[in-house]
Amino acid sequence: MGIYGSLAQQPGVVRVLVSQLLARFPFGMLSIILLLHIQLAYGDFTSAGIVLAAQSVGQAVSGPLSSRFMGRFGMRRVLTLTSIVCAALLVTIALVHLPLPIVAGIAVLIGLTTPPVTPAVRTLYPKLVPNTQLSALFSLDAAAQELIWVFGPVVAVFVSSQFGTTAGLCVAAGFMLVGGAWFILSPAVGAVKLPPSRRGFGAVLRYPTVVIATVVGFFFVASMAAVEAGVVAAFAGDGHGGSGGHGSMESGIVLALFAGGSLVGGLLIGHREMRPWSLLLRITLVLAGMLACVVSLNIWWLSIVLFIGGLGTAPAFAALSNIVASTVKFSETAEAYGWVGMGQLMGVAAGSAFAGVAIDAFGARGAILVAAAMLAAAALCAASTMRWIPDLKGRTIEVPPETGTVTIPLA
Structure with a gap:
């Protein structure tokens, strides 16, 4: 286990690892919160399924596209823009009751503007540690991301049951902005230039x-x-x-x-x-x-x-x-x-x-x-x-x- 102690001593590794987990934390929450919010708003799970499917389609399309944009416009610009727009769209669904087709369209946009944190951080890792430690860092990242899927649904259910699904969506947007800002402002993100x-x-x-x-x-x-x-x-x-x-x-x-x-x-x-x-x-x-x-x-x-x-x-x-x-x-x-x-x-x-x-x-x-x-x-x-x-x-x-x-x- 000493390999992980050595990783922690590398400059920037702990901040990048923790901040990107916080930025990605909403995606352990969103499925269940959107499911509950749309079901309550429209009275059936079919509507919720349509909205979740629309988000998934948008997110699938955005993966390679937004990742490529990072090489053209820079990591910080793409991550900043997508984090702000995606969080704003989540708050819109939370606070405004709109016809289902419009909500499904917003869900597509949420998927399309999902911050490409995962490809960004995995592109950064080879620049943060020596080659001899890269395999261990990928392993630590894969293990740590399980925390998102263990605690994300728990937080989602707790906040939604205690304060309502509107609050749950706003909390998810807050995690996205705070975690995203912490990650985006990391010196490593500014130092690494991704060539187009x-x-x-x-x-x-x-x-x-x-x-x-x-x-x-x-x-x-x-x-x-x-x-x-x-x-x-x-x-x-x-x-x-x-x-x-x-x-x-x-x-x-x-x-x-x-x-x-x-x-x-x-x-x-x-x-x-x-x-x-x-x-x-x-x-x-x-x-x-x-x-x-x-x-x-x-x-x-x-x-x-x-x-x-x-x-x-x-x-x-x-x-x-x-x-x-x-x-x-x-x-x-x-x-x-x-x-x-x-x-x-x-x-x-x-x-x-x-x-x-x-x-x-x-x-x-x-x-x-x-x-x-x-x-x-x-x-x-x-x-x-x-x-x-x-x-x-x-x-x-x-x-x-x-x-x-x-x-x-x-x-």
Whole structure:
């Protein structure tokens, strides 16, 4: 664990890590707050689903676009503008009752103006620490982000239940502005200049590793969304989405332990040297825990097996970051992480949708089987693309140079 103490001693690392977590914290809150707010405002969950879907579409589109804009206009300008506009749109939905189509349009804009904090910070990391510590930093980041998904929903439910969903949306906007300002004003953000990409939009997808990280991330995150829906359904009274007394508390405990396993795994495993088969091994660990869930939906059994499965979650995310960082030129890393993020957002939507159908048809176990199928697809992708995944044993993560060598024929 001494590697993490060494990271903390690097100038700017702690501030960047903590401030970006605070800036991203609203996205652990927004889904549930928007769901509750729109349902209360319009009287049905269908309207809430339309608004959440609209936000997801906008956010998926914005990922690679806003990341590319950072290379053209600078990180601080893009992050500042998107943070202010996105927070203002959230407050608008909170305070003004508008027709549903207009609210859905605003939700699209919220997605489009989502601050690209994640691609920004993962682009910064190679400039903050020596190459020998980069893998550990990616691992720490992947582990720490679990705090967003453990505490975000808790804060969302507490504020919304005690003070109303209007206050909840305003609190989320406040986190976005305060955390965003702290991150944006970090000396590291001002010091690092992201050169504009010399190639056209989407050209970064010519890197096999970017496609691998995007596709594997899609299936992996889809499985996370599906198992979350399955766990909630398992404790919702009848297992088919009905209401039940302490269901939300029990499901919250299980999902918190799942995230806790990810946090522990990220700290213990994620920093280890990555081999071509490391991604597959970490996904397989999560898959084993997921398949074990089918045996019983007892709270203690689910808590244990998902904690064990969670040990591979953050390390898998860290591996995806390592794959991109070690193979993509610095000027293209922000856009690359934007595409990877888009794949994960699409995974959330797909996993939730398939899980919902499976719950209606087969109960909570149906959603867990969907999650296992998604993880199996992720494992298959990782296994079939091993030859493109870099072997970092005995090596440090080095960003490829902006210019390559040119072979000059002698005859």
